[in-house]
Amino acid sequence: MAQVNIQSAINEYHQKMKQMGMDMHEFHANWHQQNKDPQHPNTPNPDWGTNISFGKDFLQMHHEMVEALDTEQKFFMHHQSIVSWFNSKGYNLPLEWNPLTPIPNELAFTPTDVSLKRKTNDPRFALPKHFTVQGIAQGEDPEPITRATKLTDFKNLNQLGCCIVYPHNAWHNAIGGAMLYFNTAIDDPIFYFGLHWHIDKVFTTYLSLQHRLTVIEKTKRVIPEAFTQKELEQLKTAEELGIRIRKNNSN
Numbered sequence: 001m002a003q004v005n006i007q008s009a010i011n012e013y014h015q016k017m018k019q020m021g022m023d024m025h026e027f028h029a030n031w032h033q034q035n036k037d038p039q040h041p042n043t044p045n046p047d048w049g050t051n052i053s054f055g056k057d058f059l060q061m062h063h064e065m066v067e068a069l070d071t072e073q074k075f076f077m078h079h080q081s082i083v084s085w086f087n088s089k090g091y092n093l094p095l096e097w098n099p100l101t102p103i104p105n106e107l108a109f110t111p112t113d114v115s116l117k118r119k120t121n122d123p124r125f126a127l128p129k130h131f132t133v134q135g136i137a138q139g140e141d142p143e144p145i146t147r148a149t150k151l152t153d154f155k156n157l158n159q160l161g162c163c164i165v166y167p168h169n170a171w172h173n174a175i176g177g178a179m180l181y182f183n184t185a186i187d188d189p190i191f192y193f194g195l196h197w198h199i200d201k202v203f204t205t206y207l208s209l210q211h212r213l214t215v216i217e218k219t220k221r222v223i224p225e226a227f228t229q230k231e232l233e234q235l236k237t238a239e240e241l242g243i244r245i246r247k248n249n250s251n
Contacts (some may be wrong), residue, residue, distance in 0.1 A: 001090050001091065001092045002089075002090050002091055002092065003092050004091045004092065006094055006106060006107055006108075006189045006193065007108065007109060007110065007187075007189050009086065009089075009091055010082070010186075010187065010189055010192065011187070013082055013085050013086075014186070014187075016085070017079055017080075020079055022077065022078075022079045024065070024186055025183045025184070025186060025187075026183070027076075027077065028065070028182055028183065028185070028186050029181075029182035029183040029249065031061055031076065032182045032246075032249070033182065033246075033249065035054055035057060035058070036054075036246070037054070037165050037166075037169070037239070037242040037246075038052050038054050038055070038162045038165070039239065040145055040235045040238075040239065041145065043225065043226055043227065044144070044145060044146070044147060044223050044224055044225075044226075044227060045145065045146065045223070046146050046147060046155075046221055046223055047146075047155065047159075048145050048146055048159070048162070049145070049146070049158055049159035049161075049162030049163060050155050050156050050158050050159045051158065052158050052159075052162050053158060054158070054161065054162060054165075055156075055157060055158035055159060055160060055161025055162035055163075055165075056156070056157035056158045056161055057075075057076075057161070058161040058162075058164075058165055059157060059160065059161040059164075059199070059200075059203040060075055060076065060157075060203075061075075061076040061077070062196050062199065062200060062203075063081075063200050063203055063204070064076050064077040064081060065077060065081060065082065065186075065192070065196070066081055066082060066083060066192055066196050066197060066200050067081055067082075067083045067084075067197075067200050067204070068081040068083075068084065069081075069084060070084050082192050093193070094106045094107055094189070094193045096197065097190075097193065097194045097197070099123070099124075099125055099126045099127075099171075099194065099195075099198060100124055100126050101122075102121050102122040103118075103121045103122070103123075103190055103194065107189040107190050107193055107194060108189070109177075109178070109187070109188045109189055109190065111177065111178055111184075111187065111188075115177075116177045116178040116181075116184055116187075117177050118175055118176055118177040118178075118179070118188070118190075119174070119175060119176025119177060120174070120175065120176065123171070123174035123175050124174075125170070125171050125174045126198075127164070127167055127171075127198060127199070127202065128141075128143070128167060129150075130142055130143045130148050130149055130150060130151070130153070131151055131160075131164060131202045132150065132151055132202075133150065133151050133152070133205065133209075134150065135149045135150025135151070135153075136149050136150070142221075143163050144227065144231040144234060144235060145163060145235070146159060146163060146221075147221040147222065147223055148163070148221070149221075151202065151205065151206055151209070152206075152209055153221070154206070157203075157206065157207075160202070160203075160206055161203075164199060164202065165242070166235075166238035166239075166242075167238075168195070168199060169238060169241045169242045169245060170238065170241060171195050172185065172195065172245065173241055173245070175188070175190060175195070179191065179195075180245060180248055181245075181248055181249055182245075182249045183249070
């Protein structure tokens, strides 16, 4: 396997896909413009999102961009994922990034437009523990809308994707720069090999457990009648952030 500059290899991948008729920048931007983030309900609801197809589509589309195998059935992108392409070229994949540590030099990003420079290389942002198999510890907050405390509490992929898009948006915002725009985010190596690498791990882990979900013990959820003030503020901030990102991309 060959050691390569990750940013240069991503640029090469995008150019190769474009030669094959797949403009990755347009593809990613158009998908997000045509698929708006879901609005949270007025009160906590353990069934929220289960019938909103955005959730599954969001996870599947990004999986096809990042790690899908050539042999997998695809619904959105009928070309190689970046991981599959790296492997076909004999390029080494970067080491998995711990998001609670600074972004490593291996995933450095030097945009040609200085306005797309990252806000920080140390976002110190990780997905909440309710998106893990182990789940939250006693005293930690569950997912605010569904009250899920661990990955297998999410009732289906629609619900999982609808819930994870909020911290996804916050993570994009925490890094800033190119990550704030649908058509430039994919140029930053942290898009494929950081943020969406970790979101795809949640997706593929959930898929690996799906056949067992009916027998895995579910957490008994206590569903309050209303959101706390803290939760309302968090949900409002998350939705406003999604709207702001969309507005950035419509200018």
